[in-house]
Amino acid sequence: MMNVLKDWIFTTDHKKIGLLYLIGSIAAFALAGCMALLMRTELSAIGPTITDNPGDYNVWLYFHGAAMILGFQIPALTGFLANYLIPLQIGARDVAFPRVNALSVWLFYMGIVLALMTFVVPNPPDVMWTGYPPYSVLTPGNTALYTFTVLLLGFASILGGVNFLTTITFMRAPGIGWNQLNVFTWCTYGAFILQLIFVPVLGTAVTMITLDKYMGTHFFDPAAGGDVLIYQNLFWFYSHPAVYVIFLPFIGIVFDIVATFARNRIFNYKAAIYGGVGGIVLLAGEVWIHHLYVTGMPDWIRVGQMITTLMISIPVGLLFISLVGTLFKGSIDFRTPMLYGLSVIFLMLIGGLTGIPLAIVSLDLHVSDTYFIIGHFHYVMAVAGTFSIFGGVYYLYPKFTGKMYNEAIAKIGFWLSFIGVNTIFFPMMIVGVTTGMPRRYWDYSQFPDAAPYHTIMGIGAGIIAIGFIVILISWIHGLFKGTPAGDNPWGSRSLEWTTTSPPLAHGNWEAVPTIAEGWGPYEYGTDKA
Amino acid sequence: MSDHAAHAHGAPTTPWPLVISIGILFLIPFAFMAKFVYHQPFAAILCLGLGAPMIIMGIIGWVREAIGGAEFPEMRGLGFGAMGWFILAEALIFLPTFATYWLMRLNADEWPPAGTVDMPALLPIIMTVILVSSSFTIHYAEEALEKGREDVFKKLLMVTMALGLIFLTMSMYEWNHLFHQGFVMSTNIYSSTFFTITGLHASHVIVGLGIFTAMLLPALNGTINHVFVRTGSLYWHFVDIIWFFVVSQMYFW
Numbered sequence: 001m002m003n004v005l006k007d008w009i010f011t012t013d014h015k016k017i018g019l020l021y022l023i024g025s026i027a028a029f030a031l032a033g034c035m036a037l038l039m040r041t042e043l044s045a046i047g048p049t050i051t052d053n054p055g056d057y058n059v060w061l062y063f064h065g066a067a068m069i070l071g072f073q074i075p076a077l078t079g080f081l082a083n084y085l086i087p088l089q090i091g092a093r094d095v096a097f098p099r100v101n102a103l104s105v106w107l108f109y110m111g112i113v114l115a116l117m118t119f120v121v122p123n124p125p126d127v128m129w130t131g132y133p134p135y136s137v138l139t140p141g142n143t144a145l146y147t148f149t150v151l152l153l154g155f156a157s158i159l160g161g162v163n164f165l166t167t168i169t170f171m172r173a174p175g176i177g178w179n180q181l182n183v184f185t186w187c188t189y190g191a192f193i194l195q196l197i198f199v200p201v202l203g204t205a206v207t208m209i210t211l212d213k214y215m216g217t218h219f220f221d222p223a224a225g226g227d228v229l230i231y232q233n234l235f236w237f238y239s240h241p242a243v244y245v246i247f248l249p250f251i252g253i254v255f256d257i258v259a260t261f262a263r264n265r266i267f268n269y270k271a272a273i274y275g276g277v278g279g280i281v282l283l284a285g286e287v288w289i290h291h292l293y294v295t296g297m298p299d300w301i302r303v304g305q306m307i308t309t310l311m312i313s314i315p316v317g318l319l320f321i322s323l324v325g326t327l328f329k330g331s332i333d334f335r336t337p338m339l340y341g342l343s344v345i346f347l348m349l350i351g352g353l354t355g356i357p358l359a360i361v362s363l364d365l366h367v368s369d370t371y372f373i374i375g376h377f378h379y380v381m382a383v384a385g386t387f388s389i390f391g392g393v394y395y396l397y398p399k400f401t402g403k404m405y406n407e408a409i410a411k412i413g414f415w416l417s418f419i420g421v422n423t424i425f426f427p428m429m430i431v432g433v434t435t436g437m438p439r440r441y442w443d444y445s446q447f448p449d450a451a452p453y454h455t456i457m458g459i460g461a462g463i464i465a466i467g468f469i470v471i472l473i474s475w476i477h478g479l480f481k482g483t484p485a486g487d488n489p490w491g492s493r494s495l496e497w498t499t500t501s502p503p504l505a506h507g508n509w510e511a512v513p514t515i516a517e518g519w520g521p522y523e524y525g526t527d528k529a
Numbered sequence: 530m531s532d533h534a535a536h537a538h539g540a541p542t543t544p545w546p547l548v549i550s551i552g553i554l555f556l557i558p559f560a561f562m563a564k565f566v567y568h569q570p571f572a573a574i575l576c577l578g579l580g581a582p583m584i585i586m587g588i589i590g591w592v593r594e595a596i597g598g599a600e601f602p603e604m605r606g607l608g609f610g611a612m613g614w615f616i617l618a619e620a621l622i623f624l625p626t627f628a629t630y631w632l633m634r635l636n637a638d639e640w641p642p643a644g645t646v647d648m649p650a651l652l653p654i655i656m657t658v659i660l661v662s663s664s665f666t667i668h669y670a671e672e673a674l675e676k677g678r679e680d681v682f683k684k685l686l687m688v689t690m691a692l693g694l695i696f697l698t699m700s701m702y703e704w705n706h707l708f709h710q711g712f713v714m715s716t717n718i719y720s721s722t723f724f725t726i727t728g729l730h731a732s733h734v735i736v737g738l739g740i741f742t743a744m745l746l747p748a749l750n751g752t753i754n755h756v757f758v759r760t761g762s763l764y765w766h767f768v769d770i771i772w773f774f775v776v777s778q779m780y781f782w
Binding site: 006007009010011012013092093094096097098099100102103105106107109110113114142144145148151152158161162163165166169170171196197198199200201203204205208210211214215216217218219224225226227230234506507512 | 543546547551558561565601603604611614618619625628629713717720
């Protein structure tokens with residue numbers, strides 16, 4: 001028992017570290033989901049429902065946003081999936097710096113510890129996940145806790161980024177060229193470049209809030225010559241690219257899932273990689289102003305950033321065409337991972353198309369800070385990202401357990417969640433446009449027309465909760481009752497499926513694998529005919 | 530870890546990353562919050578007392594394991610390239626502080642803002658000379674090591690560390706001097722950026738000195754990891770280059 005514990009908490013093996021990330025991030029997801037349930041229950045009817053204190057609502061809102069983005073999505077995608085998959089996909093025996101990898105995962109856990117302290121400290125942080133001054137500086141809430149949570153998770157991200165960029169650049173097995181990499185590996189490469197550039201900016205910005213609040217500096221204090229808009233700019237300079245840090249790995253894993261279950265090559269591989277991933281990496285840092293259209297900017301900045309924001313749809317469109325083209329003439333197998341993969345395409349389409357009006361200044365000014373925004377970003381980032389993480393877990397389930405989950409339970413879990421998310425987020429967009437219901441309100445007595453929609457959203461939240469419990473049951477059930485899956489249950493050509501399932505605890509392969517001439521991760525023979 | 534690799538299929542383990550993480554949790558977030566949020570100076574000292582030894586212990590253990598080389602041959606020599614990526618991230622830690630400074634300064638009605646004292650001009654020049662010469666000494670140390678002259682390497686490494694320490698001491702002296710004149714972090718927007726940026730830079734000098742210590746102690750016992758030396762020296766050059774931005778923007782503009 002002690003040996004097993006020691007093997008896990010002192011491990012430097014990328015597969016165990018990946019699973020540690022998975023456990024921590026799923027726990028963060030469950031807790032942040034509970035916060036969402038509390039908020040939806042509070043909003044299910046006009047007036048106070050389960051709390052009389054709007055401050056409680058602020059704390060739930062803070063924890064939901066911060067934990068979902070920083071504690072769940074980014075660690076699950078760039079921690080769990082990247083850790084587990086990338087060394088296997090490039091034929092490496094581990095990452096470049098296994099100890100640094102272990103340091104990353106434990107810093108992530110320390111960040112989770114700080115986030116959990118929200119529930120025990122007096123005056124918990126109540127600054128949403130954005131921490132805008134002047135509120136974050138003036139609030140009695142503990143803004144330092146927010147700052148340090150971000151700093152620890154950010155430091156873990158930076159170390160992870162350095163580690164994986166070095167791994168992918170220098171540790172590909174001999175014979176794997178840049179054009180033979182899995183799309184997931186490529187997408188994660190892009191995501192890690194973005195993290196290295198933008199995470200430090202967030203770290204500095206949140207540090208400056210804490211300096212302002214506790215050390216008396218004046219960065220964001222207009223009375224002394226500071227400027228609150230500097231914070232908003234720095235924050236979104238990170239946080240818009242953070243959307244792509246989430247988007248790129250999740251679209252990458254969807255590519256791998258779709259190619260495997262459609263038994264088809266990636267359509268337009270080079271356009272998707274160099275145009276799609278490359279385009280997003282290049283444009284990611286030039287669009288953040290669209291979060292600040294209403295703050296009072298010169299028109300030339302707003303119009304310029306409107307153009308760059310609209311340009312983002314070009315690389316995203318390339319990736320989208322590539323995904324749909326991969327389905328075309330494929331022999332599609334509707335297993336659970338594929339259902340998640342296809343649903344991500346659908347959710348991303350809705351989320352992406354609702355993003356276009358938001359990029360246009362004249363339209364955005366009218367729906368800014370309404371429920372339309374919440375509906376949009378939950379579709380494109382929150383739900384699509386979460387569904388691809390769950391799809392990735394199902395896809396890799398036989399890889400890391402050697403067992404097969406129960407398909408029926410898994411499919412029930414999928415459909416419940418899928419119906420749930422559409423029941424909650426589609427009405428959000430309608431209510432945002434038709435009633436102008438503003439976000440972040442704990443009571444909406446000024447917007448009585450919104451009430452029936454809120455009731456429907458409350459029901460949707462309940463359905464998601466049940467769906468997630470079913471998903472968890474399917475994972476735990478498979479662990480104990482799953483049938484042996486064999487080494488390559490999906491018949492994938494990708495390198496991670498050529499090793500045993502689960503792979504060797506130390507080193508993945510007996511020796512660095514040899515790659516045959518002309519090998520590719522998606523060679524299903526469909527191009528030859 | 531190389532001795533662990535001998536056990537054919539047992540995955541290697543190391544306790545130090547976990548120890549360092551817990552140490553960081555106590556040293557920075559807990560100690561800061563105890564002192565500045567909850568005003569419990571004794572608890573803060575307790576957190577410092579727990580965190581600092583854990584980090585130092587963790588780093589010593591880590592260096593002992595790692596200085597001998599990587600687990601698999603294909604992992605050797607990757608530190609230098611990784612430091613390049615890390616420096617990209619480091620540069621972007623400094624950029625927002627400078628951007629904030631520039632924006633506030635260019636939008637200010639009067640500069641320097643009320644409350645600013647006369648900034649010294651001679652001291653920063655001497656500090657620049659010291660830091661630049663330390664960049665030269667570490668470069669020559671690296672060259673000596675490549676020629677196989679380990680004794681020269683060790684001496685030049687020690688000279689570099691001494692120069693770094695002198696730089697830090699002068700920085701500390703200057704801060705103290707400014708504090709006594711009533712120029713502290715909360716004085717005005719110039720003091721806010723001045724102490725934040727010079728403090729951020731000084732913290733990087735401290736990290737650099739830590740890296741050199743982790744190089745020097747094993748070297749005195751006869752173990753020198755060449756990749757580690759090149760990596761650490763690259764970091765030091767970066768800290769030096771950042772100083773040019775700090776000194777030109779903070780003192781001479």
